[in-house]
Amino acid sequence: MYEETMPIKVLYFASLKELFGRSEQQLSIDGLSTVEDVWRRVSEGYDVSQQVLYSINQEYAQADSLVKSGDEVAFFPPVTGG
Amino acid sequence: MIKITNNAFDPWQELSTFQLEMRRDGEYGACANFIGTMRDMNEGDAVNGMFLEHYPGMTEKHLEKIVQRAKGQWDLLETLVVHRVGELLPNDPIVLVAVWSAHRKDAFEASRFIMEDLKSKAPFWKKENLSSTNQRAEKNRWVKKNTSGY
Numbered sequence: 001m002y003e004e005t006m007p008i009k010v011l012y013f014a015s016l017k018e019l020f021g022r023s024e025q026q027l028s029i030d031g032l033s034t035v036e037d038v039w040r041r042v043s044e045g046y047d048v049s050q051q052v053l054y055s056i057n058q059e060y061a062q063a064d065s066l067v068k069s070g071d072e073v074a075f076f077p078p079v080t081g082g
Numbered sequence: 083m084i085k086i087t088n089n090a091f092d093p094w095q096e097l098s099t100f101q102l103e104m105r106r107d108g109e110y111g112a113c114a115n116f117i118g119t120m121r122d123m124n125e126g127d128a129v130n131g132m133f134l135e136h137y138p139g140m141t142e143k144h145l146e147k148i149v150q151r152a153k154g155q156w157d158l159l160e161t162l163v164v165h166r167v168g169e170l171l172p173n174d175p176i177v178l179v180a181v182w183s184a185h186r187k188d189a190f191e192a193s194r195f196i197m198e199d200l201k202s203k204a205p206f207w208k209k210e211n212l213s214s215t216n217q218r219a220e221k222n223r224w225v226k227k228n229t230s231g232y
Contacts, residue, residue, distance in 0.1 A: 013135060014209070055137075058137070076205060076207070078226070079202070079204060080206065081200060081204050082201040
């Protein structure tokens with residue numbers, strides 16, 4: 001059986017967008033199971049000292065939340081609105 | 083109603099327009115509201131301006147979820163949330179939360195709940211533009227954390 005997998009869309013906001021120098025990227029799902037796996041992959045080689053929050057498909061996620069083909073994953077610092 | 087706007091808004095105008103148009107005259111006995119405004123000082127430094135970023139899509143969804151949760155917990159007639167994004171200047175209104183109910187307990191408690199959840203969980207981020215007269219090397223800085231409201 002041939003199963004087509006869509007890449008995941010990864011978004012960055014605020015200071016993380018500046019750190020990585022981009023607001024989004026596409027990533028192959030191969031070898032990635034949890035949102036923390038995704039974070040390790042994209043932050044490799046960067047010195048991230050601040051707290052990072054995760055979301056999957058625009059809902060807050062935990063480090064061990066599972067990601068699947070086609071998901072929109074986002075990484076951002078603690079929120080400071082209002 | 084939830085509104086996220088790039089443009090400066092007048093919270094008093096928003097309140098009176100919404101209250102007229104919601105057509106609940108005679109039903110509400112209480113309206114509690116909170117207005118957050120940009121200061122010109124933070125952590126001892128003069129601030130010239132601010133950039134407010136958000137996560138289009140998730141921000142609206144999250145605010146909608148907060149309001150729905152409040153409606154499940156208190157007896158509310160109407161709610162209004164307006165939040166500014168983009169470039170702001172000191173004294174610009176940032177946020178308006180208003181809640182209408184029959185009695186004050188519901189309006190007071192629900193508006194507080196919505197506001198505190200917005201401050202701690204809704205995806206917005208502030209970047210301050212510091213005054214050129216300050217002695218620091220940095221001219222722009224991200225606000226690291228919101229203060230606790232409780």
